[in-house]
Amino acid sequence: MTVPPDAVTLRGDLGPAPLRVILLGTAAGPYPVAGRQGCASAVVVGDRVYLVDAGYGTVRKYAQSGLALRDLAAVFVTHLHSDHVVDLFSLFLLGWGPANAGVVAPVDVYGPGPEPGGAAGISGLVAGCLSAFGQDIAVRERTSTRPPLAKLVRTHELAVPAGEVLVHEDDRVRVTARAVPHPPLHLALGFRFETEHGVVAFSGDTARSDAVGELAADADLLVHEAMEPGFYRELGYSDQLLDFLAASHTAPADVGRLAAAAGARCVALSHVGPADPRHLSDEAWARRVRPHYSGRIVVGHDLTQLAPQAVQGGTS
Template identity: 40%
Template sequence: MSDDLRHPTRRTLLGGTAALAAGLAATGAAAQAPAPVPRRSRLILLGTAGGPTPKPNRAAPAQAVVVDGHTYLIDAGNGTGRQMVLAKLKLGSLDSVFLTHQHSDHNADYGNVLLLAWATDLAHRVDTYGPPPLARMTRQFLDLNDYDIKTRMEDEGRPALADLIVPHEITAPGPVMRDERVTVTAALVQHPPVEPAFAYRFDCPDRSIVISGDTRYSPNLIALAKGADVLVHEVMYLPELDKLIATEPNAKTLREHLIASHTTTEEVGRVATEAGVKTLVLSHFVPGGYPFIKDEVWLEAVRPHFKGEIVVGRDLMEL
């Protein structure tokens, strides 16, 4: 609204009675409308591939929710540290790390991203959350890198890395953590044979963001995502997948496994519709490398099942 409408000046009054009445009406309408909430959160898709093998066109799974300069990292597949740098995120901005489940494409750089952040400028506590054996993984990673860590502590004067990482193992759904910026809640999802596996909801000051993790169609996820602004969901396109695995000697078993543990394009649309989310972001694409599937194919496969906004994710996309 202009200053002329908030505080009528001589110039405004000279415009005549009609102009003044219009201005007052506009002022009254604006006074009744709630003030827009400034955007404080950023969602960055660091890696959008699915599966453990490196892909030429997509990085391994990882997402960052950034609120007021604090980075909450969800999953840490291979190369996450470099993806953060490419996204112009300071490694030292890491506040917390959340693992959805213990599959290598989601946890391969769990320790590495913390070590690399510490070797850059991280000097504060980072809380990490995820299924067991998170605490043992943390200890073993520190043991594996003990020589490098001690050398850098002595040579560069860095604090003890072990004192900065505080792992929290979660085994059940419900509240995970809360600070002055976000409230994080987990839901159990089904990703056999890996148990437990979680989806996370981040309620930020300006919006709610849900990360599905790896899962088949999940009523628990639908309940977690009810009314969310953004749902980032894994997705599997069966026609190309069937072509890809047809040459595998264990094609039947492999297909059965994928169907049992992942979500098809149709099911993703149903989840978003039943949850009533505003925006559905497709990620963790299966297949996610070759054959390359055009964005339009993913979009057209999901569109009949969800009428809201659909975003076909890509590495380093910010929403």
């Protein structure tokens, strides 16, 4: 079979829009595959960028999208599995300083706190990376005028929210979060972005959940994970492993049911498993959602751009 090409340019709703969502990476993980990179999405409000997750390949896709790292205002991490955070520190380590329109002002990074038992939260992850790359950081700070890197990554650890909680608010966006079920993790998060131009919700990694439905209520766009259990059953996964996947991920038919119940006007499938496009076509993904949802369906590929306010009331 021919290896699927890597996306290098934007596709989708390419006209000018005050609110855009770019699916930078759309693969479920953690194993790398051809044709899709790790999970990451950019919410672009005017000239300001808000990033959701940073899986493998995020730095490259961010650059290919045409976005500038100097415009990165905040990062929202749904959970600390490697396929969602492995490129988080690389955004700063590789994109730091005035050269190439890099990061020069503090960026807020929101994510779960430590797990019970002591596994590090988002602050510990960043602190560990600062220590691990200490030699490189010291050289660059000593030989250039770039600001101290540690002061540019401003972490905020989130506890288990009771209901929907406000996470971030500025003059462009209001972001709230809810806990979603992604066992065995103590905390995984979904997010809702409210702007004057439209509302976008992100499920994060989750089983079908009323919490996601509440985040996506009357949203212009819902970006939802999708995992097709039949594919993994055919691979010979054990019943125990299939039960685990069902308890922590959402089948595409259930994505359709949830989006319809929430009144979301468009649903985009991202963090798709199987991630390799040779294993399940876009048409096959859409066929699983369509019987349960009448709005616009987008099967996510890397560098797909969506303009949520442009699809209000639309179907496809």
